[in-house]
Amino acid sequence: NAGVTQTPKFRILKIGQSMTLQCAQDMNHNYMYWYRQDPGMGLKLIYYSVGAGITDKGEVPNGYNVSRSTTEDFPLRLELAAPSQTSVYFCASRGEYSNQPQHFGDGTRLSIL
Amino acid sequence: DAKTTQPPSMDCAEGRAANLPCNHSTISGNEYVYWYRQIHSQGPQYIIHGLKNNETNEMASLIITEDRKSSTLILPHATLRDTAVYYCIVRVGAGAGGTSYGKLTFGQGTILTVHP
Numbered sequence: 001n002a003g004v005t006q007t008p009k010f011r012i013l014k015i016g017q018s019m020t021l022q023c024a025q026d027m028n029h030n031y032m033y034w035y036r037q038d039p040g041m042g043l044k045l046i047y048y049s050v051g052a053g054i055t056d057k058g059e060v061p062n063g064y065n066v067s068r069s070t071t072e073d074f075p076l077r078l079e080l081a082a083p084s085q086t087s088v089y090f091c092a093s094r095g096e097y098s099n100q101p102q103h104f105g106d107g108t109r110l111s112i113l
Numbered sequence: 114d115a116k117t118t119q120p121p122s123m124d125c126a127e128g129r130a131a132n133l134p135c136n137h138s139t140i141s142g143n144e145y146v147y148w149y150r151q152i153h154s155q156g157p158q159y160i161i162h163g164l165k166n167n168e169t170n171e172m173a174s175l176i177i178t179e180d181r182k183s184s185t186l187i188l189p190h191a192t193l194r195d196t197a198v199y200y201c202i203v204r205v206g207a208g209a210g211g212t213s214y215g216k217l218t219f220g221q222g223t224i225l226t227v228h229p
Contacts, residue, residue, distance in 0.1 A: 031215060042219030090156050094215055099145050102217060104156035
């Protein structure tokens, strides 16, 4: 069972470069989330989506953009990479009912140098 | 969402039960208690959740006190692979007045170390 798949697993960027972190889920979940986790810290919500075509900001959206053209995919875009965006990024998805748990991918480890 | 308090670290012997406590004294009636764990370098893994009744699945048991102000996650027979950071999270359901639908707020969690 694939669940939530994130690519790439690792990436090093130079300051000012851009890239897209990919997230795909095969559980037909409407709700999807992007979190970042800095060393020794908890996860912080960047963006979320409640369905195809609908996205909204979380706690720390600055420097990021998202889109949701399909139910399966929820890519996260960094336009101008900055050292402060060095982090581990996790994508998660959840089913329709509010008490259902979120299921996470294995993360993308991103370093900005 | 209600704030949770967990001990920063705990130890457990392999094969013994690991009992991880969580205080959530400000929990409200429509908030669920969720437990996740994060093994080094991996994504958070869902363990179990509950509203007011005790719950059990293939991974663990969740005991919620009658007043719902605290809970305990029980790993009945801990193994070395259970060494991880365990997070207790309390949250309302999506659309219940919040601005982030079903956002999970991860605190510092409890570092559980299982010893041989």
